[in-house]
Amino acid sequence: xxxxxxxxxxxxxxxxxxxxxxxxxxxxxxxxxxxxxxxxxxxxxxxxxxxxxxxxxxxxxxxxxxxxxxxxxxxxxxxxxxxxxxxxxxxxxxxxxxxxxxxxxxxxxxxxxxxxxxxxxxxxxxxxxxxxxxxxxxxxxxxxxxxxxxxxxxxxxxxxxxxxxxxxxxxxxxxxxxxxxxxxxxxxxxxxxxxxxxxxxxxxxxxxxxxxxxxxxxxxxxxxxxxxxxxxxxxxxxxxxxxxxxxxxxxxxxxxxxxxxxxxxxxxxxxxxxxxxxxxxxxxxxxxxxxxxxxxxxxxxxxxxxxxxxxxxxxxxxxxxxxxxxxxxxx
Amino acid sequence: xxxxxxxxxxxxxxxxxxxxxxxxxxxxxxxxxxxxxxxxxxxxxxxxxxxxxxxxxxxxxxxxxxxxxxxxxxxxxxxxxxxxxxxxxxxxxxxxxxxxxxxxxxxxxxxxxxxxxxxxxxxxxxxxxxxxxxxxxxxxxxxxxxxxxxxxxxxxxxxxxxxxxxxxxxxxxxxxxxxxxxxxxxxxxxxxxxxxxxxxxxxxxxxxxxxxxxxxxxxxxxxxxxxxxxxxxxxxxxxxxxxxxxxxxxxxxxxxxxxxxxxxxxxxxxxxxxxxxxxxxxxxxxxxxxxxxxxxxxxxxxxxxxxxxxxxxxxxxxxxx
Numbered sequence: 001x002x003x004x005x006x007x008x009x010x011x012x013x014x015x016x017x018x019x020x021x022x023x024x025x026x027x028x029x030x031x032x033x034x035x036x037x038x039x040x041x042x043x044x045x046x047x048x049x050x051x052x053x054x055x056x057x058x059x060x061x062x063x064x065x066x067x068x069x070x071x072x073x074x075x076x077x078x079x080x081x082x083x084x085x086x087x088x089x090x091x092x093x094x095x096x097x098x099x100x101x102x103x104x105x106x107x108x109x110x111x112x113x114x115x116x117x118x119x120x121x122x123x124x125x126x127x128x129x130x131x132x133x134x135x136x137x138x139x140x141x142x143x144x145x146x147x148x149x150x151x152x153x154x155x156x157x158x159x160x161x162x163x164x165x166x167x168x169x170x171x172x173x174x175x176x177x178x179x180x181x182x183x184x185x186x187x188x189x190x191x192x193x194x195x196x197x198x199x200x201x202x203x204x205x206x207x208x209x210x211x212x213x214x215x216x217x218x219x220x221x222x223x224x225x226x227x228x229x230x231x232x233x234x235x236x237x238x239x240x241x242x243x244x245x246x247x248x249x250x251x252x253x254x255x256x257x258x259x260x261x262x263x264x265x266x267x268x269x270x271x272x273x274x275x276x277x278x279x280x281x282x283x284x285x286x287x288x289x290x291x292x293x294x295x296x297x298x299x300x301x302x303x304x305x306x307x308x309x310x311x312x313x314x315x316x317x318x319x320x321x322x323x324x325x326x327x328x329x330x331x
Numbered sequence: 332x333x334x335x336x337x338x339x340x341x342x343x344x345x346x347x348x349x350x351x352x353x354x355x356x357x358x359x360x361x362x363x364x365x366x367x368x369x370x371x372x373x374x375x376x377x378x379x380x381x382x383x384x385x386x387x388x389x390x391x392x393x394x395x396x397x398x399x400x401x402x403x404x405x406x407x408x409x410x411x412x413x414x415x416x417x418x419x420x421x422x423x424x425x426x427x428x429x430x431x432x433x434x435x436x437x438x439x440x441x442x443x444x445x446x447x448x449x450x451x452x453x454x455x456x457x458x459x460x461x462x463x464x465x466x467x468x469x470x471x472x473x474x475x476x477x478x479x480x481x482x483x484x485x486x487x488x489x490x491x492x493x494x495x496x497x498x499x500x501x502x503x504x505x506x507x508x509x510x511x512x513x514x515x516x517x518x519x520x521x522x523x524x525x526x527x528x529x530x531x532x533x534x535x536x537x538x539x540x541x542x543x544x545x546x547x548x549x550x551x552x553x554x555x556x557x558x559x560x561x562x563x564x565x566x567x568x569x570x571x572x573x574x575x576x577x578x579x580x581x582x583x584x585x586x587x588x589x590x591x592x593x594x595x596x597x598x599x600x601x602x603x604x605x606x607x608x609x610x611x612x613x614x615x616x617x618x619x620x621x622x623x624x625x626x627x628x629x630x631x632x633x634x635x636x637x638x639x640x641x642x643x644x645x646x647x648x649x650x651x652x
Contacts, residue, residue: 043518043519043520044518157606157607158606159606160606187381187382187545187607188381188545188547188586188589188590189381189585189586189589189602189603189607190381190606191589191591192585192588192589192600192602192603193602193603195591196600196602214518214519215591216593216594217548217590217591217592217593218591219593220591220592220593220594220595220596221591221596221597222596240594241594243594244593244594245594254520255519255520256593258519258520258523259548259593260548260549260551260552261551261552262547262548262551262575262590262592263575265552266552268527268530268531269522269523269524269526269527269530269549269552270523271520271523271524271527272520272523275488275490275520275521276518276520
């Protein structure tokens with residue numbers, strides 16, 4: 001594959017609070033190729049949303065991007081001036097959030113809000129913009145768009161609002177769409193609709209997608225590759241099929257075991273003992289070691305690096321350390 | 332036949348919507364509409380459906396936390412709507428509930444010991460040393476340490492708070508436990524821990540329970556029978572294995588096919604048109620007919636009754652698929 005569209009290198013985002021420093025994103029490396037969908041999975045508080053907001057440079061005080069590079073389309077976004085960054089947001093990278101109702105302005109009509117994005121980033125006549133808004137609302141499956149665009153957000157149902165958010169995000173043909181838990185607040189049947197819509201749009205628009213979520217089922221519907229995050233670090237990164245068939249990191253293995261089965265009875269649910277660590281004082285060495293079934297001495301001493309096992313699979317775990325193996329490269 | 336613990340007959344709950352200067356009733360939310368079901372001793376009945384379908388309202392009606400518009404609720408043969416206040420309080424001792432939001436359902440100004448001990452005081456079951464002993468015992472059962480006794484709810488994580496809620500619910504050794512989305516606010520790994528606690532306790536105490544949830548993947552492992560609700564009505568009621576293997580109602584079929592399966596991209600998904608209708612003005616006839624793939628003219632005219640299509644499997648659909 002040639003140059004990836006998005007290449008995050010050694011990203012560190014910390015929150016400086018009176019109690020100490022929260023290492024929310026700690027040395028994260030991720031790549032997304034053109035027209036590729038990367039699923040970013042993890043439990044709440046593992047840093048997946050912070051990673052997304054860091055890409056958009058939307059981290060607010062007391063948060064701070066402390067180090068790293070975010071290469072997008074040949075530029076390091078972290079080095080851009082705020083004015084330049086504004087041109088990237090919405091036009092080249094756009095984002096949809098978990099709760100569509102909260103991400104829209106209640107006092108403007110839906111059509112008004114979508115046209116705002118187009119107005120900001122494209123030179124277009126009023127009539128053209130209106131036509132564009134209608135067109136895009138139609139594409140995301142809003143019936144009777146010329147009328148519905150005059151509605152206010154509260155007149156939309158949750159599923160419709162998320163469709164409108166997607167329309168807004170796609171209105172400027174972005175190269176990268178970041179979707180942060182896009183279906184979490186929706187009901188199952190509506191979730192199915194939105195997933196099918198995103199699949200169809202993916203074919204039509206050809207944008208790359210960073211899909212963030214905690215539900216491996218939802219993530220695997222869309223993703224080509226999956227990155228698993230735990231306590232601020234990416235612990236495993238693999239193709240969809242590889243991750244499910246040959247999960248390598250003990251955390252990934254445990255997560256997969258936690259999924260309740262639909263076709264057989266289970267005496268008990270599989271659990272991961274302990275709780276997610278406090279990121280102010282994360283465990284030394286591998287952050288998963290206090291909960292890990294295979295923890296060794298080295299695990300509490302040395303931080304494992306995300307290492308490529310083969311071209312499509314990388315894992316950060318000491319279990320797979322073998323420096324003599326010529327196929328393995330430190331990344 | 333096995334003993335029925337709870338039975339509802341034609342239970343209805345309409346919430347009035349008032350408007351105008353005189354605040355006259357202008358419309359009503361048909362939250363629960365003519366629901367008849369029964370729960371057998373020792374079983375767990377799952378109540379599933381999408382948000383707004385009336386599952387929480389139904390569970391609250393059964394607990395008699397709200398008053399129905401009409402219909403009957405029978406608990407161990409007694410009509411809960413006819414007994415007097417004192418008798419109701421006695422009956423309440425045998426029923427307990429776990430709420431969805433552990434943050435909202437624990438009084439922030441009470442210690443854990445007070446919270447868990449309150450039902451014991453209210454029902455006059457234990458005092459002083461006995462009470463403390465019982466509280467410690469309950470806490471152990473749900474996986475909390477005795478040194479947590481005098482702490483306040485805010486000092487606990489979401490999972491631990493839910494454990495406190497469970498301990499409180501178990502305080503009076505209830506015969507009926509209603510759990511309303513007990514884990515939906517928790518993370519995946521914590522969710523499994525709490526569900527295991529519930530499963531183990533159920534095994535130990537053998538109470539009857541109603542498990543309300545929208546998460547079909549956990550329901551599969553938690554219950555014996557499932558009732559699927561859609562806009563205030565039960566559309567299908569069957570043993571859990573039957574309903575997952577062979578859902579009959581078109582809505583249940585769509586619901587089942589919408590469960591994402593990790594590692595797979597589902598090809599067999601039935602994607603429904605439109606969204607759940609509002610319970611204020613539900614569609615005439617079968618409430619699912621505007622979204623149904625197999626809808627026939629009859630469906631828009633007549634409301635289908637719940638009918639047994641094979642032993643223990645009830646479906647409310649004109650096509651009886």
